[in-house]
Amino acid sequence: xxxxxxxxxDLSRADAxxxxxxxxxLAHLADRPIKKLPTLRGRTVxxxxxxxxxxxxxxxxxxxxxxxxxxxxxxxxxxxVAKGESLKDTALTxxxxxxxxxxxxxxxxxxxxxxxxxxxxxxLNAGDGTHEHPTQALLDAFTIRRRLKGTGARGAGLDxxxxxxxxxxxxxxxxxxxxxxxxxxxxxxxxxxPPTLLPLAVGSWPCAVSxxxxxxxxxxxxxxxxxxxxxxxxxxxFPSVREYSRxxxxxxxxxxxxxxxxxxxxxxxxxxxxxxxxxxxxxxRSTIVEQVANGVTTRMAVxxxxxxGMEFPATGVAR
Amino acid sequence: MTDDAMTDDGSWLIKGVTVPASGKHGEERxxxxxxxxxxxxxxxxxxxxxxxxxxxxxxxxxxxxxxLHTHLREPGREDAETVQTGTAAAALGGYTxxxxxxxxxxxxxxxxxxxxxxxxxxxxxxxxxxxxxxxxVGLNGVRLAELGTMADSAARVRVxxxxxxxxxDPLLMRRALEYVKAFGGVIAQHAQDPRLTEGAQLNExxxxxxxxxxxxxxxxEEAVIARDCLLAAHVGSALHVCxxxxxxxxxxxxxxxxxxxxxxxxxxxxxxxxxxxxxxGYDPVFKVNPPLRTEADVAELRRALADGTIDCVAxxxxxxxxxxxxxxxxxxAFGMTGLETALRVVQRAMVDTGLLDWAGVADRMSVRPxxxxxxxxxxxxxxxxxxxxxTLYDPAAPAEAVTPAGASKSRNTPFAGMELPGRxxxxxLRGVPTALDGKLA
Numbered sequence: 001x002x003x004x005x006x007x008x009x010d011l012s013r014a015d016a017x018x019x020x021x022x023x024x025x026l027a028h029l030a031d032r033p034i035k036k037l038p039t040l041r042g043r044t045v046x047x048x049x050x051x052x053x054x055x056x057x058x059x060x061x062x063x064x065x066x067x068x069x070x071x072x073x074x075x076x077x078x079x080x081v082a083k084g085e086s087l088k089d090t091a092l093t094x095x096x097x098x099x100x101x102x103x104x105x106x107x108x109x110x111x112x113x114x115x116x117x118x119x120x121x122x123x124l125n126a127g128d129g130t131h132e133h134p135t136q137a138l139l140d141a142f143t144i145r146r147r148l149k150g151t152g153a154r155g156a157g158l159d160x161x162x163x164x165x166x167x168x169x170x171x172x173x174x175x176x177x178x179x180x181x182x183x184x185x186x187x188x189x190x191x192x193x194p195p196t197l198l199p200l201a202v203g204s205w206p207c208a209v210s211x212x213x214x215x216x217x218x219x220x221x222x223x224x225x226x227x228x229x230x231x232x233x234x235x236x237x238f239p240s241v242r243e244y245s246r247x248x249x250x251x252x253x254x255x256x257x258x259x260x261x262x263x264x265x266x267x268x269x270x271x272x273x274x275x276x277x278x279x280x281x282x283x284x285r286s287t288i289v290e291q292v293a294n295g296v297t298t299r300m301a302v303x304x305x306x307x308x309g310m311e312f313p314a315t316g317v318a319r
Numbered sequence: 320m321t322d323d324a325m326t327d328d329g330s331w332l333i334k335g336v337t338v339p340a341s342g343k344h345g346e347e348r349x350x351x352x353x354x355x356x357x358x359x360x361x362x363x364x365x366x367x368x369x370x371x372x373x374x375x376x377x378x379x380x381x382x383x384x385x386x387l388h389t390h391l392r393e394p395g396r397e398d399a400e401t402v403q404t405g406t407a408a409a410a411l412g413g414y415t416x417x418x419x420x421x422x423x424x425x426x427x428x429x430x431x432x433x434x435x436x437x438x439x440x441x442x443x444x445x446x447x448x449x450x451x452x453x454x455x456v457g458l459n460g461v462r463l464a465e466l467g468t469m470a471d472s473a474a475r476v477r478v479x480x481x482x483x484x485x486x487x488d489p490l491l492m493r494r495a496l497e498y499v500k501a502f503g504g505v506i507a508q509h510a511q512d513p514r515l516t517e518g519a520q521l522n523e524x525x526x527x528x529x530x531x532x533x534x535x536x537x538x539x540e541e542a543v544i545a546r547d548c549l550l551a552a553h554v555g556s557a558l559h560v561c562x563x564x565x566x567x568x569x570x571x572x573x574x575x576x577x578x579x580x581x582x583x584x585x586x587x588x589x590x591x592x593x594x595x596x597x598x599x600g601y602d603p604v605f606k607v608n609p610p611l612r613t614e615a616d617v618a619e620l621r622r623a624l625a626d627g628t629i630d631c632v633a634x635x636x637x638x639x640x641x642x643x644x645x646x647x648x649x650x651x652a653f654g655m656t657g658l659e660t661a662l663r664v665v666q667r668a669m670v671d672t673g674l675l676d677w678a679g680v681a682d683r684m685s686v687r688p689x690x691x692x693x694x695x696x697x698x699x700x701x702x703x704x705x706x707x708x709x710t711l712y713d714p715a716a717p718a719e720a721v722t723p724a725g726a727s728k729s730r731n732t733p734f735a736g737m738e739l740p741g742r743x744x745x746x747x748l749r750g751v752p753t754a755l756d757g758k759l760a
Contacts, residue, residue: 110601131531
């Protein structure tokens with residue numbers, strides 16, 4: 001039986017709600033003096049990280065440890081990977097060591113998908129190239145629901161909420177997973193970006209598209225800013241960082257155009273002064289620190305459900 | 320009749336075979352007598368004591384297939400393929416001649432290397448091997464290779480290609496086209512604008528957007544083809560377009576041909592059957608250059624092959640060792656094997672769909688590629704006196720799933736597990752079987 005989480009598109013609405021509701025249960029744990037549950041005692045979770053991502057790795061590590069799992073961190077640097085071992089051989093090695101779950105972060109799109117074909121245990125995609133980052137979308141959905149629907153919103157989706165995702169959608173695994181998951185949960189997603197940073201075939205996605213951020217802001221319940229990668233800044237996607245910031249950056253003046261209840265999100269790490277101004281990042285609308293905390297809770301929920309034998313899609317096929 | 324009279328004299332009598340002829344329906348069964356390297360006679364009531372008899376009832380006879388685009392990998396990547404194994408795969412696929420691409424290691428950019436490949440082909444003996452010469456030194460797109468010396472060598476090179484890379488510099492492409500006029504050569508272009516395809520992984524469209532794989536736009540191919548057609552017209556020299564993969568490319572070539580310009584083109588079997596939807600599982604066995612495109616492109620390529628806009632089918636047989644494909648998509652090598660499945664794929668895509676009859680297949684897979692490849696003695700319609708290059712094919716063989724194991728050293732066939740009709744029963748090279756009953760002879 002396959003028990004993986006590779007794409008947010010594999011989750012039905014019921015699957016996604018189960019994860020969010022489970023995360024809500026687990027969130028109460030964080031308020032207790034002893035944060036640990038014995039649920040995954042004796043199970044082994046491997047964090048297989050081919051890209052530097054301290055925050056995601058620590059988040060998964062904390063999640064697994066709070067469920068009492070044994071955690072092995074395998075980073076591409078200083079390992080056999082540096083000696084040229086293939087992903088498949090690494091997978092077989094982890095398999096032989098008895099990994100119950102492999103959390104993989106990799107620079108190549110589809111790496112998690114390939115890995116799932118080579119190991120028996122569960123594969124959790126912690127970001128593959130420019131493809132997907134499903135647990136980021138889950139923690140974002142969880143954060144949105146908590147902020148805008150309250151902590152008692154079990155069973156509720158994000159129906160009718162308007163989410164505007166801003167920036168480098170073309171190269172963003174966060175954007176891909178969020179478009180799939182948030183639309184599954186009933187939100188109306190709009191992508192706001194310069195045309196160069198949108199996929200040509202974005203019309204086939206379950207979302208709207210706008211080149212004009214300012215016109216989207218007054219009707220947004222949520223604004224999600226994407227990080228502008230350093231390498232895009234010199235590859236003719238936009239004329240200059242200053243111009244990008246002027247047209248698509250979220251500063252205090254733009255934030256003032258948002259409805260009073262609207263929140264501002266960012267998956268981190270931020271480029272302050274580029275896609276988001278410091279006074280926005282540090283404002284009360286900002287959920288950036290909450291997202292980090294919710295990341296641990298949401299990943300606990302995913303590990304708990306996957307290693308508990310849940311199969312996605314558990315209910316119907318989402319696409 | 321004495322025992323002596325029964326002695327095998329090396330000739331073959333192929334009985335009850337159908338020779339496809341265009342426009343004719345219910346073609347008569349006939350017999351073909353092969354002897355002394357050529358077709359000695361064709362007729363319904365042939366008899367020849369001493370000939371071995373092959374009962375070919377239900378089979379069709381095609382002139383031996385000619386591939387314009389084969390990667391034999393030798394010298395340099397003998398772990399992927401050798402001239403020996405590649406030509407064996409060719410024979411099993413019904414081919415009697417292949418053009419060996421120049422992107423070997425060392426590159427086939429000198430008389431020495433093309434002669435080596437040519438000699439290896441003569442020794443291997445499973446089919447004729449015609450080396451293709453590189454256009455530029457080391458395929459680097461900077462300086463012309465010694466095209467004339469390769470043309471004058473024992474390998475008698477006439478087709479030049481930097482395949483795998485594009486001759487993207489317009490001036491260099493112009494010079495190459497002009498220069499080969501001196502010896503009746505042709506430049507076979509791998510049309511791919513390098514800047515538009517930096518890091519590209521998959522056809523730019525819905526699939527690349529969903530899968531997060533860097534898009535490979537159709538325009539990167541079409542823009543180069545349009546430019547090259549104009550250059551070929553300007554200097555009055557022959558351009559051949561390798562592995563056409565988009566509907567737009569076919570349209571440009573149709574336009575160029577309507578002007579009477581000296582342009583020819585090929586399409587691969589995989590671009591006639593497969594689409595980018597197959598990349599959904601990130602299995603790099605579907606990673607190829609140019610990439611698999613969309614359903615609409617496949618339909619247009621079939622139409623263009625049927626109406627002759629695209630002249631021929633060429634396999635772009637590109638063997639790779641297992642480890643080059645058992646990896647992440649972006650890390651994996653581009654390319655698919657194709658020699659052993661080409662004819663079956665063409666039956667499925669072109670014949671069973673009613674787009675092309677078997678006479679058309681003979682034209683697109685033997686006659687025209689031999690003509691474009693300037694390969695005398697191949698691609699000759701079956702007639703008394705013609706060379707004894709012959710492919711016997713059973714189009715009624717029940718569809719069977721393709722198995723990756725074959726004569727090729729590599730296993731990277733995208734058709735593995737796919738049910739394809741037909742079966743290559745036998746291949747004859749100069750009257751001698753190279754494949755018999757689906758096995759190497």
